[in-house]
Amino acid sequence: MSEPDLVDEVDLAPGVRAGFTARRGGVSTGPWAGLDLALHVGDDPTHVLDNRARLEAWVGAPVAFADQVHGTGVRVVDGPPAPGVRSVGEGDALVTADPDVALAVLVADCVPVLLADPEAGVVAVAHAGRAGLVAGVLEATVAAMQVQGAHPARLRAVVGPCIAGRSYEVPAELRDEVEAAVPGTWARTSWGTPAVDLAAGAHQVLLRLGVGSVQAVPRDTFTDPLLFSHRRDGPVTGRFAGVVRLQRG
Numbered sequence: 001m002s003e004p005d006l007v008d009e010v011d012l013a014p015g016v017r018a019g020f021t022a023r024r025g026g027v028s029t030g031p032w033a034g035l036d037l038a039l040h041v042g043d044d045p046t047h048v049l050d051n052r053a054r055l056e057a058w059v060g061a062p063v064a065f066a067d068q069v070h071g072t073g074v075r076v077v078d079g080p081p082a083p084g085v086r087s088v089g090e091g092d093a094l095v096t097a098d099p100d101v102a103l104a105v106l107v108a109d110c111v112p113v114l115l116a117d118p119e120a121g122v123v124a125v126a127h128a129g130r131a132g133l134v135a136g137v138l139e140a141t142v143a144a145m146q147v148q149g150a151h152p153a154r155l156r157a158v159v160g161p162c163i164a165g166r167s168y169e170v171p172a173e174l175r176d177e178v179e180a181a182v183p184g185t186w187a188r189t190s191w192g193t194p195a196v197d198l199a200a201g202a203h204q205v206l207l208r209l210g211v212g213s214v215q216a217v218p219r220d221t222f223t224d225p226l227l228f229s230h231r232r233d234g235p236v237t238g239r240f241a242g243v244v245r246l247q248r249g
Contacts, residue, residue: 006035007243010158010217013118015061017102018244020112020160022226026051028238031048036228036238037065039086043238046078059102059245066091066248070131074144077101080228093126093141097148108228109168109221111198112160112242113138115211117150119194123244128202134181138205152210159206160242161214165197166190167222242246 007019026035062080073091110129165187184204187197
């Protein structure tokens with residue numbers, strides 16, 4: 001498989017390369033089979049590093065990954081990570097204005113969000129699971145981009161593949177708590193039980209923040225066998241990624 005086939009590209013803006021990986025491609029085997037990009041889920045590290053090299057070949061730059069903890073921490077990445085550095089540190093969002101580095105967010109049901117202000121030359125990724133979405137990870141990401149010169153009205157965002165509301169069953173009390181914190185998340189599963197719609201919630205948060213353009217990739221990790229899903233497969237599974245990079249003019 002050639003590198004162009006590894007990533008489903010999305011249009012964030014001219015001068016920005018962005019997209020989402022899936023299971024296809026890569027060298028991982030077993031429950032991580034395909035393009036697993038996570039070093040913390042039990043996969044063979046040599047396989048994961050090979051897969052990451054393939055992603056770097058597609059995006060054309062070293063890729064920065066963070067240790068995601070379902071919080072609101074944002075890291076500004078000032079340049080490519082040093083050779084051998086596997087993580088830039090703890091955080092659930094990355095921001096950069098440097099075209100020599102790409103940013104990645106790892107998921108297997110949570111919402112990967114890619115953002116760009118092409119005029120300011122600032123891009124970001126955010127990991128918006130239920131806890132992070134409620135805590136304000138998207139608000140923190142947009143605020144950090146503004147410090148770097150971005151403006152919400154110029155921002156373009158893509159809400160990537162994640163577990164859909166029709167698949168994300170939760171207790172009714174939890175559904176109501178999340179809806180109170182993030183309006184728009186209230187949902188029912190396809191079998192009629194209480195659920196949370198993370199993608200709809202992320203979309204609404206971005207609109208409330210004044211983000212000028214918000215797109216969505218309507219793929220459900222729980223029902224799509226080409227995507228990793230923690231809820232479907234259990235704790236022993238891989239992670240796919242959203243990736244974004246500024247390109248030099």
